[in-house]
Amino acid sequence: xxxxxxxxxxxxxxxxxxxxxxxxxxxxxxxxxxxxxxxxxxxxxxxxxxxxxxxxxxxxxxxxxxxxxxxxxxxxxxxxxxxxxxxxxxxxxxxxxxxxxxxxxxxxxxxxxxxxxxxxxxxxxxxxxxxxxxxxxxxxxxxxxxxxxxxxxxxxxxxxxxxxxxxxxxxxxxxxxxxxxxxxxxxxxxxxxxxxxxxxxxxxxxxxxxxxxxxxxxxxxxxxxxxxxxxxxxxxxxxxxxxxxxxxxxxxxxxxxxxxxxxxxxxxxxxxxxxxxxxxxxxxxxxxxxxxx
Amino acid sequence: xxxxxxxxxxxxxxxxxxxxxxxxxxxxxxxxxxxxxxxxxxxxxxxxxxxxxxxxxxxxxxxxxxxxxxxxxxxxxxxxxxxxxxxxxxxxxxxxxxxxxxxxxxxxxxxxxxxxxxxxxxxxxxxxxxxxxxxxxxxxxxxxxxxxxxxxxxxxxxxxxxxxxxxxxxxxxxxxxxxxxxxxxxxxxxxxxxxxxxxxxxxxxxxxxxxxxxxxxxxxxxxxxxxxxxxxxxxxxxxxxxxxxxxxxxxxxxxxxxxxxxxxxxxxxxxxxxxxxxxxxxxxxxxxxxxxxxxxxxxxxxxxxxxxxxxxxxxxxxxxxxxxxxxxxxxxxxxxxxxxxxxxxxxxxxxxxxxxxxxxxxxxxxxxxxxxxxxxxxxxxxxxxxxxxxxxxxxxxxxxxxxxxxxxxxxxxxxxxxxxxxxxxxxxxxxxxxxxxxxxxxxxxxxxxxxxxxxxxxxxxxxxxxxxxxxxxxxxxxxxxxxxxxxxxxxxxxxxxxxxxxxxxxxxxxxxxxxxxxxxxxxxxxxxxxxxxxxxxxxxxxxxxxxxxxxxxxxxxxxxxxxxx
Numbered sequence: 001x002x003x004x005x006x007x008x009x010x011x012x013x014x015x016x017x018x019x020x021x022x023x024x025x026x027x028x029x030x031x032x033x034x035x036x037x038x039x040x041x042x043x044x045x046x047x048x049x050x051x052x053x054x055x056x057x058x059x060x061x062x063x064x065x066x067x068x069x070x071x072x073x074x075x076x077x078x079x080x081x082x083x084x085x086x087x088x089x090x091x092x093x094x095x096x097x098x099x100x101x102x103x104x105x106x107x108x109x110x111x112x113x114x115x116x117x118x119x120x121x122x123x124x125x126x127x128x129x130x131x132x133x134x135x136x137x138x139x140x141x142x143x144x145x146x147x148x149x150x151x152x153x154x155x156x157x158x159x160x161x162x163x164x165x166x167x168x169x170x171x172x173x174x175x176x177x178x179x180x181x182x183x184x185x186x187x188x189x190x191x192x193x194x195x196x197x198x199x200x201x202x203x204x205x206x207x208x209x210x211x212x213x214x215x216x217x218x219x220x221x222x223x224x225x226x227x228x229x230x231x232x233x234x235x236x237x238x239x240x241x242x243x244x245x246x247x248x249x250x251x252x253x254x255x256x257x258x259x260x261x262x263x264x265x266x267x268x269x270x271x272x273x274x275x276x277x278x279x280x281x282x283x284x285x286x287x288x289x290x291x292x293x
Numbered sequence: 294x295x296x297x298x299x300x301x302x303x304x305x306x307x308x309x310x311x312x313x314x315x316x317x318x319x320x321x322x323x324x325x326x327x328x329x330x331x332x333x334x335x336x337x338x339x340x341x342x343x344x345x346x347x348x349x350x351x352x353x354x355x356x357x358x359x360x361x362x363x364x365x366x367x368x369x370x371x372x373x374x375x376x377x378x379x380x381x382x383x384x385x386x387x388x389x390x391x392x393x394x395x396x397x398x399x400x401x402x403x404x405x406x407x408x409x410x411x412x413x414x415x416x417x418x419x420x421x422x423x424x425x426x427x428x429x430x431x432x433x434x435x436x437x438x439x440x441x442x443x444x445x446x447x448x449x450x451x452x453x454x455x456x457x458x459x460x461x462x463x464x465x466x467x468x469x470x471x472x473x474x475x476x477x478x479x480x481x482x483x484x485x486x487x488x489x490x491x492x493x494x495x496x497x498x499x500x501x502x503x504x505x506x507x508x509x510x511x512x513x514x515x516x517x518x519x520x521x522x523x524x525x526x527x528x529x530x531x532x533x534x535x536x537x538x539x540x541x542x543x544x545x546x547x548x549x550x551x552x553x554x555x556x557x558x559x560x561x562x563x564x565x566x567x568x569x570x571x572x573x574x575x576x577x578x579x580x581x582x583x584x585x586x587x588x589x590x591x592x593x594x595x596x597x598x599x600x601x602x603x604x605x606x607x608x609x610x611x612x613x614x615x616x617x618x619x620x621x622x623x624x625x626x627x628x629x630x631x632x633x634x635x636x637x638x639x640x641x642x643x644x645x646x647x648x649x650x651x652x653x654x655x656x657x658x659x660x661x662x663x664x665x666x667x668x669x670x671x672x673x674x675x676x677x678x679x680x681x682x683x684x685x686x687x688x689x690x691x692x693x694x695x696x697x698x699x700x701x702x703x704x705x706x707x708x709x710x711x712x713x714x715x716x717x718x719x720x721x722x723x724x725x726x727x728x729x730x731x732x733x734x735x736x737x738x739x740x741x742x743x744x745x746x747x748x749x750x751x752x753x754x755x756x757x758x759x760x761x762x763x764x765x766x767x768x769x770x771x772x773x774x775x776x777x778x779x780x781x782x783x784x785x786x787x788x789x790x791x792x793x794x795x796x797x798x799x800x801x802x803x804x805x806x807x808x809x810x811x812x813x814x815x816x817x818x819x820x821x822x823x824x825x826x827x828x829x830x831x832x833x834x835x836x837x838x839x840x841x842x843x844x845x846x847x848x849x850x851x852x853x854x855x856x857x858x
Contacts, residue, residue, distance in 0.1 A: 042718055044647050051595050052650040067592070068651070068711055235705055235731055254592035254707040257571065 017279035024273055027077070028084035035074035036062070039243050042069045054259055066248070066262060067255055075243050076269055082155055082244040083273065086228040090162030091220035097163065098170025099213055105129050105171075106178030107201050132171045140165035140227055144236045153239050158231055162224045170216045177209045211284070218281035222274045229270055245270045344557035344840060346547075348856035352849065353568035353576065354586035357540060361526050362519035363508035364442045365452045370586065372505050373849045374564055377545050379508035379528035382411055382435065383499055387853070389758040389845050391499045395430065395509055395529070397485075406494035406800060411435070413485040417529050417552045419511045426550055427511055427527055432487040436479040437512030443468040443476065448518045458501040458756075463490040494798045496805060500757035503846075531556055531852060540567055558855050574833060578603070583835035583856070586849055591708045594653050597833055605836075610843040612830045613666050613755040615659055615763070618643065618701075618716060618823040619781035621747050623773070629697045630747055636820035638687035639748075640677035642723045643823050648715050652708050655831065659824035662763055662813050666845070669760035669809040676817050684723045696724025701748040703729065704737040712825075713750050742778040749781040752828075757846060760809035761797045768816050769793065782821035789815055 032039070047069025049055060054072075057064045063072040105128035112119050144161045151157050181187060182205070190200050229246025231237035238244050245266040252262030352373075360366035363375045384394040393399055395417060400409040417430040441447070442455050443465055456469055463478030478490040491498060501507065508528065515522045526534050529552065532545035545562040568576070570590040574597070576582035589597055589607075598607055620639060624630045645658040657665070660675030688696060703713040710731045717727040727748070732740060740746050756762050766772050770785035792812050799805040830848070834841050837857045844850040 042715070044644075044650075048650060052653040053595055068714055235733075239728070251710070254571070254590055257575075258592055258596050 013279055014283035017276060017283045020272075020276035021280050024080070024084055024276060027080040029081075031077040031080040035071070035077045037071040037074045039070060039074040039078035041071075043071075044069055047071070054255070054262065056259075056261070063265060064261060067251065072262070072265060075248060076245075076265060079244045079248055079266065080269070082158075082238055082242065083225055083228060083246075083270070085155065086158055086162055087221040087225045087273070087277065089159045090166065090224035090228070091217055093159060093163030094166035094220050094224070095170050095213060095217045097167035098172075098216070099174055099209075101128050101132060101167070102171040102174025102176075103178050103201060103206065103209070105132075106175040107182055107197070107205060109179075109182070128171075129175060132168050132175075135164070136168045136172075138165065141230070141234065141236070144231050144234075148236050153235075153237060155238060155242075158228050158237050161231065162227050165227070166220050166223055170213065170220070173212060173216060174209055177212065178205055181205050181208055214284040215281050218277055218284050222277035222281070225270065225273050225277065342839065344855040345858055346557045346560065346855070347858065348559050348837075349561040349563060350559040350583050350838070350851075350854060350856055351563040351565065351581075352584040352586050352851065353565040353573045353582055355567065355569050355573075357566045358537070358543060358564070360519060361523040361534065361537070361543070362515070363505045363510065364447060364455060364515075365450075365519050366505070366523070367452050367454055369848060370564075370566065373586070373847060373851050374543060374545075375505040375508060376530065376847065377532035377562065377851055378526050378530045378534060379505065379510065380417075380530050381505065381507050381509065382413075382502050384503050385844070385846050387842060387844070391503055400489075400499075406496075407491045409489040409491075409498065410482070411487050411489075413487070414552060415485065418550050419514075419527050419529055420533060420548050420550045421527050422525055422534050424533060424549060427514065430509065430529055432481045432483060432485055434509050434511060435487045436476055436481055438509045438515075439479055439507065440468055440474055440476040441510070441512050441515060441517075442506055444474065444517065445469060445471045446517050449520065452506075455506045458504065458506060461491050461493055461495045461498065463492050465492075494800070496797065496799060496801045497757065497759045497761055500759055504757065531558065532562060535561075542566065558852070562851060577606075577833050577835050580835065583838050584841065584849065584854075585832050585834075589831040589833055591652050591655065594655060594831060598831065603833055606834050607831060608834055608841065608843055609829055609831045610845070611656075611664075611666055612828050613664050613758060613845065614752055614828055615662060615664050615824055616656075616750075616752040616826045616828060617659070617662075618825060619741075619746075619749045619751050620821060620823070621744075621781075621783055622819065622821045623744075623783040623785065624747060628699075628747065629691065629693055630699070632691045633820055634687045634691040635693065637677060638684040638691070638723060639720060639725065640820055640823040641680045641684040641687070642719050642725070643716060643825065644679050644719055645825050646679075647719075648712055648825055651711055651715055652826070652828070656826045656828035659827050661817055661824055662767075662822065663760055663809075664755075664827040667755065667758060667760060667763065669806045669813070671810045671813065674810070674813060674817065676814075677820070677823070681719075681722055688723060688725075693724075696726060698726040698728070699747045700728045700730060701750065702737055702740050702746040703731050703750040704734045705731045706734065709750060716748075716750065738778045741781045742776050744775050744783060746781060751781050753779075755846070760806065760813075761793070764793050764809070764812055764816075765797070768821065784816070784819070784821040786816075786819065 043065065046060065047055060047065040054067050054069070055061055055065045061071050061073070063076065066072055066075060105125045108124045110121050110123050110125045112121055140161060143165060147157055147161060187200060187204055190204050228237060228244070229249065232244050232246030233250040235250065237246055248266035249263055252266070256263045354370045356368065356370050358366065358374055359368045359371040361371065361374055361378065363379050366372070366375050380395045382394060382396045383391050386392045395414055396411045397414050398412060400411045402409050413430065413432060419427040419430060421427055439459060439462065443459060445451060459465055460469070462476060464476050465478065467473045468476050480488045480490065482488055511527055514527045531548055531551045533548050535544045535546045537543040543564045545564070547558070547560050570585065570587045571593065573582060573585040573587065574590060574593055577585055597603055620636045621628070621630050629635045649656060649658060661671060663670045688694065701713055701716060703709045713729045713731065717729050720727045741749055753763065753767060766779045768780065768784045768789065770787060770790050772780040773783045773785040789812060792808065796805055796808040796812060799808065830843055832843065839855050839857050841854050842850070
């Protein structure tokens with residue numbers, strides 16, 4: 001490994017990733033405003049051929065229309081918001097849960113407490129980490145099925161499913177890190193000086209975890225986008241009246257051979273978004289790999 | 294549906310497959326000998342060619358076989374398979390005329406219409422799956438087979454539709470109640486002569502005897518365990534079951550002891566399951582599959598029918614099916630749907646021509662309940678034409694000038710969600726805000742059966758070509774109970790029930806059909822449905838398939854098909 005860290009990883013990709021992520025955020029914020037038409041409006045005459053098939057790109061509809069005669073471009077733009085919202089919200093939720101569970105389990109361990117002479121082992125670490133293992137084995141689609149049986153499909157439900165299934169990786173990674181730092185000399189030194197456990201965790205341990213958490217936050221967004229579109233594809237995602245890329249792919253599947261455009265466009269948008277978040281994760285990983293503080 | 298294997302939950306008569314809009318299924322009954330627009334028969338150029346024997350025919354369905362036991366297998370995959378293994382006393386010709394099968398001739402019917410006497414064919418053997426002969430068919434097998442069908446102890450469970458179709462046979466009640474296992478109304482008069490006594494005249498009796506439910510089986514082999522019998526079926530039909538792997542395929546081979554030794558046809562029939570319509574279409578185009586069990590997917594319809602390569606391989610029929618928007622006529626207190634003016638407003642808000650456009654013109658707009666090829670069809674019946682302005686006035690008169698909110702249920706198979714979306718937009722135009730919920734087919738049926746769907750996008754395919762099959766299961770008080778999915782409007786009117794009971798018993802003829810038209814008119818006056826579309830059924834058949842026509846009742850009639858060599 002070259003001694004000069006700055007040459008080791010070109011920063012061009014980081015710029016691309018950050019620019020891409022900002023662009024996506026902008027799209028999520030402004031997408032519906034940029035849409036030339038109401039994404040839900042079916043153009044019964046103008047939007048379908050005489051035989052009832054979607055129109056190709058060109059003319060009044062820049063990217064053509066979908067099988068119901070709605071403007072494809074408007075739907076792509078409107079679909080960006082739920083996809084990206086779920087990416088951000090779901091990944092933040094998952095990371096927050098994972099961080100708390102992993103840090104508490106790794107730092108507290110299974111402490112012995114004194115109950116008026118009786119010493120009791122409190123299984124904090126065991127309980128939290130075994131729970132994590134249970135969730136690790138939980139198939140996200142099954143969880144989604146169970147939740148949709150109780151609740152109506154909604155954005156919140158999708159967020160919940162994404163958050164509840166993606167947090168386990170973060171918890172495992174954070175737990176490993178914190179666990180190995182718990183007995184590090186500088187942590188023991190802090191303890192010996194009388195610093196309370198909360199402050200030790202916050203000021204001395206967590207800063208060493210923050211970089212890796214950022215990496216997982218970015219990668220979680222990519223996973224969340226994919227999971228959200230899978231749920232929508234299966235009809236477990238957003239209610240049918242709303243649009244997102246996953247449900248656009250699902251609706252276009254019967255037409256995949258007749259008019260591949262209908263699958264390629266939302267699929268391409270999905271791919272670019274996932275790629276951007278993966279690059280963002282990579283970019284965040286750069287400093288971690290170099291051990292920068 | 295994967296759908297085509299419709300779950301059996303109803304108490305009353307259910308269509309085979311029925312349902313759902315998707316429905317795809319089904320058939321058309323052309324009552325007239327040469328219905329307009331029906332049926333290209335495959336291999337039309339070879340019409341008149343002599344059928345040949347040999348080869349392996351393949352057909353693929355999305356849904357699996359519900360059961361190969363004819364007492365309970367009741368869906369569009371099971372029926373074609375059952376008809377390879379078993380025979381009935383009578384059957385349909387290429388159209389909807391009843392002809393003898395195991396019966397030597399058509400039965401003699403008593404003047405009061407309550408007694409039918411059959412003479413059975415000689416030389417019919419029951420054959421085991423391994424090709425060995427069990428024993429010859431006897432008249433007693435007819436009585437035993439029908440008694441078995443009505444047996445409440447059938448495992449895992451009898452099909453309620455099966456029982457319902459044959460409830461008019463004298464003594465059926467006692468067998469259904471489990472007090473006896475002998476069906477008093479089927480009398481053995483000799484080794485090959487059997488008589489049916491009916492509790493009341495029934496114009497549809499020969500039609501129900503032609504259904505696979507009434508297949509004649511050797512009762513001592515069939516027993517009460519339908520799972521065991523389905524695994525080793527013993528019948529008198531033209532094929533034997535060589536193997537069946539759940540979720541994959543059933544393989545049928547020719548029955549060397551079949552009673553009609555001159556019958557031509559493939560040596561082997563491979564029935565594959567779990568193949569979706571899109572995949573099946575590609576396989577037929579590539580020549581690796583002979584027949585698609587399910588209809589041509591709506592989305593691919595335009596491309597395939599316009600392709601000159603397939604011009605001779607596309608087979609079309611008008612279905613005897615009605616697709617409709619059901620409206621709950623017994624909604625919870627306070628629901629706007631309780632008001633007939635609201636239901637009429639919804640009926641007048643639906644732009645059927647646009648829905649036909651969405652399905653690329655496959656079918657015609659429906660004005661009333663009976664489809665064009667059903668006896669009793671009334672072309673002048675169209676009480677609620679599209680008129681959104683009138684619909685808004687009706688809503689206002691009913692006290693909902695600003696509309697209301699409700700929920701529309703549909704299944705998830707294309708094109709149903711797209712049609713539901715069009716209905717939502719139509720109703721939004723008159724101020725009715727509709728939440729569309731698309732559910733997997735089984736879940737959707739359960740929602741309807743639980744009486745939880747204010748609006749449901751649905752379809753009904755005939756079991757047999759008689760208007761009673763579009764009234765009794767769909768609009769009777771008996772079918773309007775929780776647990777039954779065949780009457781999604783939960784329509785119940787005792788006066789109409791009485792008219793329907795009378796019409797069902799009437800002798801066939803113009804007077805009976807006029808009565809059914811009147812029943813249809815009176816039901817439509819209460820607007821339980823918005824009839825939307827009488828669909829067409831299209832399929833693509835392989836280039837070497839001969840003799841295939843979509844059958845009005847069977848849809849896929851594997852008994853008539855042969856392969857060009």
